[in-house]
Amino acid sequence: MGKSRRGRRPLAAVRLLIGTAIRVDPRRALLVLILSPLLNVVAALQAVGLQWMVDGTAGHDRTEAVRGGLLLLVVTVFVHQAAAVATDVRLVLQHRIGLEFDRRLMNLCSTPAHIGHYQDPDFLDTAEVVRQRRGEFGTALAALVENANLVARCVGALVLLACAHPLLALLPLTIVPLASANRRQARLVAAAERDGAGADRRRKDLFDLATAPAPAREVRLYRLSGELSSRHREAFLAASGPREAARAKGAVAVAAGWLFFSGALIGGLYLISRAVIDGTGSAGQAVLVLLLSTRLVGATTGLGWLIGWLRRALDTVSQYLRLVDHPQGDVPDGTGRPLPPRGDLTLHGVSFTYPGRTRPALGPVDLRLPAGATVAVVGDNGAGKSTLVALLAGLQPLGEGRVTYGGRDLAEVSPEVWRAHVTACFQDFCRFELPVREAVGLGHIPALDDPRAVRRALAASGADDVVAGLGSGLDTQLGRTLPDGTDLSAGQWQKLALARAKMRPAPALVLLDEPTASLDPDSEAALLHHYLRTDGAHPGTITVIVSHRFATVREADLVVVLADGGIVETGTHTELLARAGRYATMYGLHAKAYAPEPVAEPEPAPAPVAATTPAAPVAATAPAAPVRAASGAAQNGRQVPAGVHTEFAVDAGEVALDRTHGQAETVGDGPVGQAGGGQ
Numbered sequence: 001m002g003k004s005r006r007g008r009r010p011l012a013a014v015r016l017l018i019g020t021a022i023r024v025d026p027r028r029a030l031l032v033l034i035l036s037p038l039l040n041v042v043a044a045l046q047a048v049g050l051q052w053m054v055d056g057t058a059g060h061d062r063t064e065a066v067r068g069g070l071l072l073l074v075v076t077v078f079v080h081q082a083a084a085v086a087t088d089v090r091l092v093l094q095h096r097i098g099l100e101f102d103r104r105l106m107n108l109c110s111t112p113a114h115i116g117h118y119q120d121p122d123f124l125d126t127a128e129v130v131r132q133r134r135g136e137f138g139t140a141l142a143a144l145v146e147n148a149n150l151v152a153r154c155v156g157a158l159v160l161l162a163c164a165h166p167l168l169a170l171l172p173l174t175i176v177p178l179a180s181a182n183r184r185q186a187r188l189v190a191a192a193e194r195d196g197a198g199a200d201r202r203r204k205d206l207f208d209l210a211t212a213p214a215p216a217r218e219v220r221l222y223r224l225s226g227e228l229s230s231r232h233r234e235a236f237l238a239a240s241g242p243r244e245a246a247r248a249k250g251a252v253a254v255a256a257g258w259l260f261f262s263g264a265l266i267g268g269l270y271l272i273s274r275a276v277i278d279g280t281g282s283a284g285q286a287v288l289v290l291l292l293s294t295r296l297v298g299a300t301t302g303l304g305w306l307i308g309w310l311r312r313a314l315d316t317v318s319q320y321l322r323l324v325d326h327p328q329g330d331v332p333d334g335t336g337r338p339l340p341p342r343g344d345l346t347l348h349g350v351s352f353t354y355p356g357r358t359r360p361a362l363g364p365v366d367l368r369l370p371a372g373a374t375v376a377v378v379g380d381n382g383a384g385k386s387t388l389v390a391l392l393a394g395l396q397p398l399g400e401g402r403v404t405y406g407g408r409d410l411a412e413v414s415p416e417v418w419r420a421h422v423t424a425c426f427q428d429f430c431r432f433e434l435p436v437r438e439a440v441g442l443g444h445i446p447a448l449d450d451p452r453a454v455r456r457a458l459a460a461s462g463a464d465d466v467v468a469g470l471g472s473g474l475d476t477q478l479g480r481t482l483p484d485g486t487d488l489s490a491g492q493w494q495k496l497a498l499a500r501a502k503m504r505p506a507p508a509l510v511l512l513d514e515p516t517a518s519l520d521p522d523s524e525a526a527l528l529h530h531y532l533r534t535d536g537a538h539p540g541t542i543t544v545i546v547s548h549r550f551a552t553v554r555e556a557d558l559v560v561v562l563a564d565g566g567i568v569e570t571g572t573h574t575e576l577l578a579r580a581g582r583y584a585t586m587y588g589l590h591a592k593a594y595a596p597e598p599v600a601e602p603e604p605a606p607a608p609v610a611a612t613t614p615a616a617p618v619a620a621t622a623p624a625a626p627v628r629a630a631s632g633a634a635q636n637g638r639q640v641p642a643g644v645h646t647e648f649a650v651d652a653g654e655v656a657l658d659r660t661h662g663q664a665e666t667v668g669d670g671p672v673g674q675a676g677g678g679q
């Protein structure tokens with residue numbers, strides 16, 4: 001990811017940082033970038049003022065002494081005041097830069113046409129580093145300025161020391177080995193941090209698991225607290241061990257750098273002392289050298305930290321540039337002919353392989369979803385259903401093949417343009433912690449503030465009962481983490497997600513991935529009624545439902561059966577049952593699970609002691625009938641006990657018929673179990 005940038009990355013980071021500062025606040029940026037280093041050059045004049053004062057005093061030259069005193073005073077006051085202003089200005093600028101990078105990061109993650117980058121571990125690791133360090137973008141400018149100040153201080157000292165003694169001009173240069181040792185150490189640490197990003201991500205996930213409300217129940221139930229703690233510690237050590245080792249590895253060179261600089265400093269002081277003793281130098285010069293040397297030592301003491309800070313800041317910006325460089329693939333620009341108002345959606349030899357995988361998760365598949373059809377997609381876990389949904393939504397780039405809508409190749413249409421015609425309720429839908437109206441209205445931003453549109457969507461998805469139970473109706477704030485927030489049940493959240501998917505008017509494609517997973521049977525039935533059957537307003541809309549619940553599936557116009565990423569069967573529910581293939585097997589197993597328990601024949605009622613009319617023969621010859629008549633529902637002439645999902649109680653019988661090729665003439669209570677048993 002972005003390896004070509006590696007060589008010029010620090011420079012690119014500096015350019016980006018300065019460019020961003022100038023873009024967000026040009027006046028402040030120029031003030032900070034120019035004023036601060038300038039002040040550090042000017043500050044060196046304090047030493048000159050002191051030199052004049054000392055020489056004036058020693059030589060009984062009042063004018064020189066006063067001149068020196070005035071210079072010292074003016075420079076000191078100016079430098080202090082201007083430095084305070086520069087710091088205030090810089091703080092404001094830092095905030096603005098931080099905000100700007102936040103905005104760019106949000107865009108970078110949320111605006112790419114596809115979501116493939118979230119499956120790339122390299123992207124995820126880099127994004128994690130950037131997320132963790134995102135507060136450093138603003139202070140990166142401060143790091144840059146402080147390092148520039150250091151250079152300015154050294155340049156000022158170099159000029160003045162050269163005036164005192166030519167050889168002393170070399171003194172500031174003796175910092176160079178120390179600076180480069182510090183730089184190397186910071187580079188080693190940054191590399192170790194990058195290598196440990198995966199472990200850091202794991203540590204953060206484990207921390208979230210132990211502290212977030214959602215996993216709290218399982219954490220307690222399975223007594224995971226200790227396990228999570230020890231894994232958290234392991235992840236910490238895995239990340240911090242190499243970091244510490246890198247720091248230690250760089251420390252030897254840093255110590256050698258210090259030794260060299262200290263030796264040079266002592267040599268410099270010896271030179272000027274000898275000049276004073278020889279009478280070739282003045283006492284004022286000795287004071288000047290002493291003062292500048294002290295400053296250099298002060299600057300050098302913070303050198304490691306300053307360079308480390310700059311290095312890290314630039315590395316953070318470079319990581320951001322790696323994210324920017326992450327390949328997005330070729331995406332059409334969205335210009336060209338508009339999409340037809342309705343049409344078939346057709347997959348031609350489409351396949352998709354996740355990054356790092358060798359086998360395609362889907363395909364190659366050929367499939368035609370007719371305009372206006374309701375299509376159910378079924379298959380075992382991992383069969384490729386959600387992958388198909390993501391491809392249909394244009395969220396993943398196709399590996400191979402093409403998808404056409406109304407004959408138009410979607411490769412010529414930007415994913416954003418296509419997605420404007422798509423609406424969806426995903427398996428892992430969002431729980432937007434917002435007022436209900438917005439949590440639903442987000443499904444179609446132009447209607448966000450239109451309560452009528454929101455109410456229509458709620459009614460159309462059978463979710464109006466959720467709002468009816470909330471104190472402030474549409475204005476109810478959702479979210480358990482907010483002080484005035486109301487939490488919902490999983491099913492209620494799902495209903496709102498379904499309502500959100502109803503906001504967009506006249507979509508070309510509706511994608512529902514496990515839309516009823518959290519719903520009770522009544523709500524599921526209502527959803528089907530509202531969502532599928534009353535969709536007449538948009539006759540061209542294709543609705544794709546991924547579901548493991550066959551009561552949902554059987555309603556579809558077309559059923560697509562996926563297995564191991566391939567389509568193994570397509571047809572209507574009835575056709576597929578008749579084919580007695582994979583679908584019929586799955587359906588039969590499902591029906592068996594929902595089948596009513598065989599009803600035990602009741603014991604003949606003991607004859608009442610006082611009875612004069614014998615009732616026993618009726619009970620003995622037809623024991624079950626009265627029980628079912630009282631508690632069950634009649635369907636197709638068959639009796640189903642109350643509380644049993646009638647669809648499956650009946651259809652298990654259908655399967656029994658299909659699988660035995662009509663041999664079973666009657667499908668009463670017994671064959672339901674037999675149908676499953678025959679699979």
Ligand SMILES: Nc1ncnc2c1ncn2[C@@H]1O[C@H](COP(=O)(O)OP(=O)(O)OP(=O)(O)O)[C@@H](O)[C@H]1O
Pocket residue numbers: 119354355357361379380381382383384385386387388
């Ligand atoms: N982000 C990913 N990276 C790598 N492989 C993935 C990723 N997501 C899914 N897969 C793999 O792709 C295959 C299809 O997954 P998919 O989620 O489409 O299945 P599914 O039919 O929707 O399953 P389920 O019924 O469990 O939701 C699986 O083998 C899965 O392991």
